[in-house]
Amino acid sequence: EAGVAQSPRYKIIEKRQSVAFWCNPISGHATLYWYQQILGQGPKLLIQFQNNGVVDDSQLPKDRFSAERLKGVDSTLKIQPAKLEDSAVYLCASSYNIFRDRGSGNTIYFGEGSWLTVV
């Protein structure tokens, strides 16, 4: 079974430029997450989708970050304009269905991440 796919793996941009990250979740997973992880910290949830709807974007800096999952499968996360403090790894993850309590069955699977450096 294919895992969560992300691209690009690495990106270096100048501040005030824009960048977009793409994610393809595990087939059949209804729930998709974007996390931001700064070096030395735990993953911080930016946005969570259930199919093509947003269920939690409370920690997404909406003045510069946007995300979509138009057809309920692939997702794109965009940053425009980027700031130095956006340097981090952006992790996409998916799980079966966060609206169903499967207890330990609702494991979250992560992609390898997209490493962003803003200079």
Next chain:
Amino acid sequence: RKEVEQDPGPFNVPEGATVAFNCTYSNSASQSFFWYRQDCRKEPKLLMSVYSSGNEDGRFTAQLNRASQYISLLIRDSKLSDSATYLCVVNAGSGGYQKVTFGTGTKLQVIP
């Protein structure tokens, strides 16, 4: 108070030692719990789920204490390859869906 709290460490232990990490959570409605392992510059990967009765997987034992709202991870006979950051994950029902929160992680360094 943070929703999920962990001691960031680092825990430096010799090979063969036993080491334990705790993780506390604030939401008493939390329903499921996990430990993830994250190697340096890699993505987090599920290590084990934590069941109410406690569970063991080889050298790893996970425990849940609902009364005190914490989970623990015990690693026996530590190996050099156990060096990583261990993330506590708590899954709580909120507004009709399961809200997942990660701790900041505990760094373990096993020393030869």
